[in-house]
Amino acid sequence: MVNVVLYFFHVVFFVYIVYTRFKNESLSEAALNAALIIILFTVGYSIFDFITKFIIIEEGFGRDFTRDTLNLTLLSIAEFFFYKNYYFNKTTSDEKEK
Secondary structure: OHHHHHHHHHHHHHHHHHHHHHHHOOHHHHHHHHHHHHHHHHHHHHHHHHHHHHHOOOOOOOOOOOHHHHHHHHHHHHHHHHHHHHHOOOOOHHHHHO
C-alpha cells in the first residue's frame, strides 16, 4: 500500500510539473522536464536498489515495508529535497549576491 501512495505522488508531481511548464513556457520545456523527472526516477531507484541490496534482506521490515518500499521511500525523500531546490527555489542569482 505504501508503494501505491508513493507512486501516486510521483505521477501527480510529474503531471503538475509538465502542465505548469507547458502552460508557462513551452512544449519543449515541458518535454525536457518530463525527461529529467523520468531519468532521475529510474536512475535513482536503481542506485538505491543497488545500495540497499547489500544492507537489507529482501523481506525488509515486514510484510508492508519490503526492500522495494524502502528504496522508493529513500528515493522520494532524496527527490523531495532535489526538486524543492530545483523547481521551487524562488531566489535569483541577484538576491544570492546581496
